[in-house]
Amino acid sequence: LYQRSSQLFAEAEKVIPGGVNSPVRAFKSVGGTPIFVKKAKGAYLYDEDGNRLIDYINSWGPMVLGHAFEPVVHAVTEKAKLGTSFGMPTELETQIAALAVSMVPNIDKIRFVNSGTEACMSAIRLARGFTKRDKIIKFAGCYHGHSDSFLIQAGSGAMTFGSPNSPGVTAGTAKDTLLATYNDLQNVKNLIDVNRNEIAAIIIEPVAGNMGCIPPAEGFLKGLRQLCDENGILLIFDEVMTGFRLARGGAQELLSINADIVCFGKVIGGGLPVGAFAARKEIMNYLAPLGPVYQAGTLSGNPLAMAAGLAMLESLNNDTAIFQRLEEKTAYLEAGIKKVLEANNVVHTINRVGSMISVHFDADPVVDLKTAANGDNDTFKKFFHGLLQEGIYIAPSAYETWFITDALTYEDLDFTIN
Numbered sequence: 001l002y003q004r005s006s007q008l009f010a011e012a013e014k015v016i017p018g019g020v021n022s023p024v025r026a027f028k029s030v031g032g033t034p035i036f037v038k039k040a041k042g043a044y045l046y047d048e049d050g051n052r053l054i055d056y057i058n059s060w061g062p063m064v065l066g067h068a069f070e071p072v073v074h075a076v077t078e079k080a081k082l083g084t085s086f087g088m089p090t091e092l093e094t095q096i097a098a099l100a101v102s103m104v105p106n107i108d109k110i111r112f113v114n115s116g117t118e119a120c121m122s123a124i125r126l127a128r129g130f131t132k133r134d135k136i137i138k139f140a141g142c143y144h145g146h147s148d149s150f151l152i153q154a155g156s157g158a159m160t161f162g163s164p165n166s167p168g169v170t171a172g173t174a175k176d177t178l179l180a181t182y183n184d185l186q187n188v189k190n191l192i193d194v195n196r197n198e199i200a201a202i203i204i205e206p207v208a209g210n211m212g213c214i215p216p217a218e219g220f221l222k223g224l225r226q227l228c229d230e231n232g233i234l235l236i237f238d239e240v241m242t243g244f245r246l247a248r249g250g251a252q253e254l255l256s257i258n259a260d261i262v263c264f265g266k267v268i269g270g271g272l273p274v275g276a277f278a279a280r281k282e283i284m285n286y287l288a289p290l291g292p293v294y295q296a297g298t299l300s301g302n303p304l305a306m307a308a309g310l311a312m313l314e315s316l317n318n319d320t321a322i323f324q325r326l327e328e329k330t331a332y333l334e335a336g337i338k339k340v341l342e343a344n345n346v347v348h349t350i351n352r353v354g355s356m357i358s359v360h361f362d363a364d365p366v367v368d369l370k371t372a373a374n375g376d377n378d379t380f381k382k383f384f385h386g387l388l389q390e391g392i393y394i395a396p397s398a399y400e401t402w403f404i405t406d407a408l409t410y411e412d413l414d415f416t417i418n
């Protein structure tokens with residue numbers, strides 16, 4: 001099934017450490033063959049071996065309206081023909097900024113960078129500058145990108161390799177990042193008590209996507225909001241996964257809690273590399289007198305990426321029922337998964353928040369991760385390979401299997417049990 005992909009992976013390993021980019025490597029970790037994709041359209045991937053797969057990952061989340069989405073393709077093609085001049089302003093950046101600000105609650109201004117990782121780093125730097133404090137509280141299991149300082153203390157989703165001893169992690173970054181337990185307000189209170197007037201911000205995935213779609217406990221985010229207000233701490237929502245997906249205004253809208261700074265990535269770029277961070281103007285204006293290098297890099301806000309992101313956000317914004325349809329389709333997917341797993345007596349728990357869904361199997365997550373990483377976990381192997389043979393591509397993750405469904409494009413979902 002994957003002969004040519006195997007050859008291509010062998011070639012890649014000669015010149016790329018680890019062999020091609022990370023999400024594809026996920027398959028390697030369960031003893032599978034990384035799939036080389038030739039083209040993609042709507043819900044489907046077409047690989048180099050001629051297989052057609054339903055893509056339940058959708059590039060880890062950006063393609064909420066499917067691959068090769070026509071308005072995005074058109075916008076990028078037209079912009080490319082007109083030529084792009086990085087470092088010179090185009091109107092596109094203002095247009096996408098204005099649209100994003102109109103869609104998301106409680107933000108007045110937004111800056112564009114190149115990835116979700118950069119968005120989170122910029123948000124942290126802004127919080128530190130604005131509050132004149134150094135420490136950050138992050139939650140174990142929440143992922144905020146591949147920057148070293150966030151991977152410390154083993155706390156980032158599937159990426160448990162980060163530790164204070166990891167290459168590139170200095171004692172300073174380890175000391176300044178305090179690790180808290182998700183959904184444990186008392187733990188956060190204790191950290192604030194011990195570090196009074198030293199904490200710049202609390203950063204959190206409002207729905208913990210990277211842990212397998214763990215919803216915030218009742219009152220947890222509200223409690224964080226209150227603790228932040230009482231202690232001069234900024235609340236940062238990392239909406240890289242939830243933004244423009246859970247609702248028009250992301251998790252802030254769905255859960256009715258406002259953050260002080262919000263980070264975006266994935267959907268906001270329509271498949272091109274775009275990240276962004278946003279806040280009310282009192283906070284964002286802190287950046288106004290600072291030089292561009294403080295805020296953005298060579299390709300930040302580049303016209304091609306802005307054209308793609310604008311086409312994506314316009315499509316989401318113009319169709320008022322789109323997020324509801326997305327949720328309905330995901331609910332249908334949930335019912336289908338349940339039916340299949342129950343029919344096969346697989347012990348599992350399904351977590352769904354709006355259009356984000358994951359399946360947790362009844363196994364020790366840490367043990368599973370370790371055995372899966374060695375490629376000798378039979379349950380994982382059988383499950384993923386079985387699905388692949390059925391033409392379904394989902395991603396294994398540290399704690400469970402998770403699907404970001406982006407189910408809007410799946411016209412032909414069918415859960416017939418053979």
Ligand code: PLP
Nearest residue numbers: 115116117143144145240241265
């Ligand atoms: N934050 C969250 C919540 C994410 O899910 C991700 C990526 O998966 C990131 C940050 C990092 O974004 P990027 O991969 O674009 O750097």
